[in-house]
Amino acid sequence: MRPVLLTWNAARVRAAEEPLLAAGAPLMAHAAFALHVAVARELRARRGRVAGAVVVVLAGAGNNGGDALHAGALLARRGARVLALTTAQRWHDEGAAALLAAGGRLRALVPDAVDDDAAQVLAADVVLDGVLGIGARGGLRGPVARLVEAVAAARPDGDSPLVVAVDVPSGIGVDDGTRAGTVLDADLTVTFGGAKPGLVLPPAAWAAGRVEVVDLGLALAGPADVASLGPDDVAALWPVPERAAHKYARGVVGVVAGTRTYPGAAVLASSGAALAGVGMVRYVGDAGDAVLAARPEVVVGPGRVQAWVLGPGVSPDDAAQRRRVQRAFDGVLHRGEAAVVDAGALDLLPERVGPHVVLTPHAGELARLLAQHGVDVERTAVEAEPLRWAREAHDRTGATVLLKGGTTVVVGAHGAVYAQSDGPTWLATAGAGDVLAGVLGALLAARVDDVHEDPSLAAALAAAAALVHGRAAHRAVPDGPIVALAVAHAVPATVAELLRATGTLAR
Numbered sequence: 001m002r003p004v005l006l007t008w009n010a011a012r013v014r015a016a017e018e019p020l021l022a023a024g025a026p027l028m029a030h031a032a033f034a035l036h037v038a039v040a041r042e043l044r045a046r047r048g049r050v051a052g053a054v055v056v057v058l059a060g061a062g063n064n065g066g067d068a069l070h071a072g073a074l075l076a077r078r079g080a081r082v083l084a085l086t087t088a089q090r091w092h093d094e095g096a097a098a099l100l101a102a103g104g105r106l107r108a109l110v111p112d113a114v115d116d117d118a119a120q121v122l123a124a125d126v127v128l129d130g131v132l133g134i135g136a137r138g139g140l141r142g143p144v145a146r147l148v149e150a151v152a153a154a155r156p157d158g159d160s161p162l163v164v165a166v167d168v169p170s171g172i173g174v175d176d177g178t179r180a181g182t183v184l185d186a187d188l189t190v191t192f193g194g195a196k197p198g199l200v201l202p203p204a205a206w207a208a209g210r211v212e213v214v215d216l217g218l219a220l221a222g223p224a225d226v227a228s229l230g231p232d233d234v235a236a237l238w239p240v241p242e243r244a245a246h247k248y249a250r251g252v253v254g255v256v257a258g259t260r261t262y263p264g265a266a267v268l269a270s271s272g273a274a275l276a277g278v279g280m281v282r283y284v285g286d287a288g289d290a291v292l293a294a295r296p297e298v299v300v301g302p303g304r305v306q307a308w309v310l311g312p313g314v315s316p317d318d319a320a321q322r323r324r325v326q327r328a329f330d331g332v333l334h335r336g337e338a339a340v341v342d343a344g345a346l347d348l349l350p351e352r353v354g355p356h357v358v359l360t361p362h363a364g365e366l367a368r369l370l371a372q373h374g375v376d377v378e379r380t381a382v383e384a385e386p387l388r389w390a391r392e393a394h395d396r397t398g399a400t401v402l403l404k405g406g407t408t409v410v411v412g413a414h415g416a417v418y419a420q421s422d423g424p425t426w427l428a429t430a431g432a433g434d435v436l437a438g439v440l441g442a443l444l445a446a447r448v449d450d451v452h453e454d455p456s457l458a459a460a461l462a463a464a465a466a467l468v469h470g471r472a473a474h475r476a477v478p479d480g481p482i483v484a485l486a487v488a489h490a491v492p493a494t495v496a497e498l499l500r501a502t503g504t505l506a507r
């Protein structure tokens with residue numbers, strides 16, 4: 001099972017490299033050797049052998065190009081036919097010399113014949129993208145940008161050549177996950193010393209493919225900049241009832257969602273909470289009949305709760321539901337009850353709350369929320385820089401922010417940041433967010449005391465809910481269209497599988 005993936009920004013990786021370089025550690029040799037091993041493995045899997053494979057190296061001016069050239073040299077020594085295309089006026093001298101000595105070829109990209117070079121790239125078995133690494137300032141420029149555009153346009157999804165990004169796909173925002181211009185989408189990224197935030201943050205992460213980390217022995221201390229939870233981490237976070245537990249001790253979730261005319265959100269949010277394994281779900285609102293028809297174990301009516309799920313299907317003109325949401329916020333502010341604040345409840349959020357409140361907007365809702373706080377930003381800008389705007393919302397409101405999207409970004413207390421890409425693209429469907437809100441409500445209800453002791457835990461729980469939600473979708477319908485209630489129904493088996501795999505139930 002994939003454990004947590006921790007990422008560190010470029011400055012921290014450089015700082016960690018410094019003492020080793022000063023002591024003469026051959027980091028580039030080490031990085032290039034590991035890169036060549038990964039490429040050789042892929043080549044053998046695809047075509048049986050390395051010898052005779054056609055490899056094109058795109059080599060930029062810096063050490064990223066150096067890594068790629070040295071790896072190209074090692075592949076050439078194993079019989080690959082390696083051509084390096086240099087993309088700048090300069091290139092890494094030692095790397096180039098090693099490649100030539102190993103029988104590889106090297107020439108500059110031809111600015112006027114980008115299409116010919118693109119054809120050469122497309123005919124290769126493997127392309128090593130070593131144009132820019134952590135030294136990038138902005139995206140690809142000039143002929144190489146045009147070359148990558150031409151290759152991207154001609155390369156059908158998942159088809160040849162195999163693209164291996166060296167350290168990062170060239171030109172992504174290494175620290176912030178932005179995608180400033182054209183990026184060559186990789187099948188595999190071999191990253192050195194430690195993963196970088198842009199390899200897990202959207203939208204750049206979608207260019208990285210599978211990520212392999214090469215250990216260079218760097219002392220990357222302190223908390224990671226961005227983490228991506230794996231199944232084992234989620235199993236460790238999941239509240240497993242003790243033998244003596246009763247329903248109140250396991251947590252009660254209060255759901256304020258849906259209306260008599262639109263009861264769907266009430267059913268979905270209540271189902272998400274109940275099926276995630278909470279002690280009890282209370283439904284508060286006018287859709288009680290529909291909720292009970294779907295989930296007879298739900299209790300309808302107000303009462304003591306540890307966490308709220310507020311807002312799914314709550315429309316701005318529903319005065320009664322709005323009052324109920326506001327009453328719930330009293331408990332959040334004065335009794336420390338946790339809350340998931342979604343959809344219609346986002347408009348009612350008090351000016352300042354604590355991290356035990358988790359907002360779950362999509363990009364459009366986040367833009368609206370920020371507008372309420374005097375920050376003018378378009379939905380598309382939020383989509384282009386999810387981390388930046390989720391952080392802004394956290395700073396302005398005090399809440400933990402889970403920003404929904406193809407990759408979910410969570411920003412919480414004490415600099416906690418998570419990026420989760422666990423769900424299929426089919427999960428972008430009506431009601432899926434209501435289920436997620438319910439699942440997260442269940443986690444917060446069970447662990448609210450822990451959250452008050454360590455407020456950054458709310459972000460970890462939000463990331464855990466996103467992982468379980470995404471995996472439940474995969475489990476419900478592998479590789480096909482999905483509806484929200486099916487995701488909810490797949491949550492118990494998804495959780496059981498995570499716990500079983502780590503032996504958590506055997507305690």
Ligand SMILES: NC(=O)C1=CN([C@@H]2O[C@H](COP(=O)(O)OP(=O)(O)OC[C@H]3O[C@@H](n4cnc5c(N)ncnc54)[C@H](O)[C@@H]3O)[C@@H](O)[C@H]2O)[C@@H](O)CC1
Binds near residue numbers: 131
């Ligand atoms: N420091 C080290 O010893 C190690 C570094 N490693 C590699 O070194 C890389 C970092 O190397 P560098 O610091 O040389 O930086 P890069 O190789 O990422 O690129 C820097 C070069 O590109 C130019 N440049 C920056 N942005 C550009 C743009 N948008 N368009 C065109 N040119 C641009 C810069 O002027 C500079 O010449 C890492 O990503 C990694 O691949 C690895 O070899 C491991 C060890």
Ligand SMILES: [K+]
Binds near residue numbers: 064131132165166168
């Ligand atoms: K690169």
